[in-house]
Amino acid sequence: MKLKIILVLMITFLITGCADVSYNLDINKDLNVNEEVFITGTSDYFNNFYKNLPITIVKEFYDDTKQIEPLKNNNYNYELKNDNVKYPGLLATKSYNSIEEYTNNTIFKGQSFSSITSNIKDNLVNINVSGFIPYNEDRTYGYNISNLIIKIKLPYVVTDSNADSIDKNTNTYTWKIDSNTTDKEIKLTFDKNKIYVYNVSIYISILILIILGIIIGIIVLKLIRKNKVNNKIYE
Numbered sequence: 001m002k003l004k005i006i007l008v009l010m011i012t013f014l015i016t017g018c019a020d021v022s023y024n025l026d027i028n029k030d031l032n033v034n035e036e037v038f039i040t041g042t043s044d045y046f047n048n049f050y051k052n053l054p055i056t057i058v059k060e061f062y063d064d065t066k067q068i069e070p071l072k073n074n075n076y077n078y079e080l081k082n083d084n085v086k087y088p089g090l091l092a093t094k095s096y097n098s099i100e101e102y103t104n105n106t107i108f109k110g111q112s113f114s115s116i117t118s119n120i121k122d123n124l125v126n127i128n129v130s131g132f133i134p135y136n137e138d139r140t141y142g143y144n145i146s147n148l149i150i151k152i153k154l155p156y157v158v159t160d161s162n163a164d165s166i167d168k169n170t171n172t173y174t175w176k177i178d179s180n181t182t183d184k185e186i187k188l189t190f191d192k193n194k195i196y197v198y199n200v201s202i203y204i205s206i207l208i209l210i211i212l213g214i215i216i217g218i219i220v221l222k223l224i225r226k227n228k229v230n231n232k233i234y235e
Contacts, residue, residue: 020089020147023108027154031125031192032095033102038081040089070107099125112148112177113186123193124159127152129186148177150186157194162187171196 026034071078071092081091096102103109103118114131153172162185163173175186 021149023148023150025102025150025152027099027152027156027190029155029195031098033099035094035096035102035106035108037092037108038089039092040086074105074107076107099127103127113184120192123191125156125190125192127186127188132181132184134182146179150175150177152188154190155195156190156192157196158188158190160187160189169198171198 020040022038024036026036028034070076074094076092076094078090078092081089094106096105099118099120103116106116109116110133112133113129114133116127116129118125118127120126151172151174153170155171158171158173161173164176165174166172167174173188175184177184
């Protein structure tokens with residue numbers, strides 16, 4: 001009985017605007033896409049309302065809820081994640097063979113954005129997420145997200161983006177959305193023919209050193225040969 005009560009509370013924050021969502025998109029070198037979404041409650045939800053509540057939800061109870069049906073019907077893997085996280089929540093993952101397959105099949109289109117599109121022109125790949133759906137506490141369907149962090153990680157050189165922050169070490173682009181956000185669009189363009197290399201100056205320096213080494217080697221070799229010629233003349 002306790003588990004069913006906890007389940008109801010968990011689903012309540014998903015549909016009443018107390019959801020914290022971490023959305024991660026990994027684009028691989030072969031342009032395959034891995035999608036990972038972690039949905040949990042905000043700190044206010046857990047700390048202020050249910051800070052003493054033992055959150056121990058069993059996955060089987062999720063299987064019987066309408067919130068999980070879209071995940072099941074669209075072949076998402078999902079599980080309760082309770083370890084190594086601040087608050088327990090639902091982790092959903094799915095892999096796609098191409099960016100186009102991702103944009104056409106992700107079920108999270110329509111939650112915070114109404115449109116997710118992509119196109120490839122020559123060597124440039126464009127991803128555009130538009131039609132922002134602002135937070136509305138009276139919304140009674142879907143995941144009413146009050147905090148959303150979107151991260152796109154890729155191995156290619158990005159030629160254009162409107163990301164809120166960039167991690168140059170991992171080549172990860174981040175956009176942040178909260179309940180006060182009224183307008184948002186995600187734009188990302190990358191060159192699928194150019195692999196990103198962090199701190200390229202190091203590689204340039206190494207290349208310069210190699211070239212200098214070759215030049216010095218050639219000069220030394222010529223001096224040695226010249227010295228041998230001069231020695232033969234004196235003999």
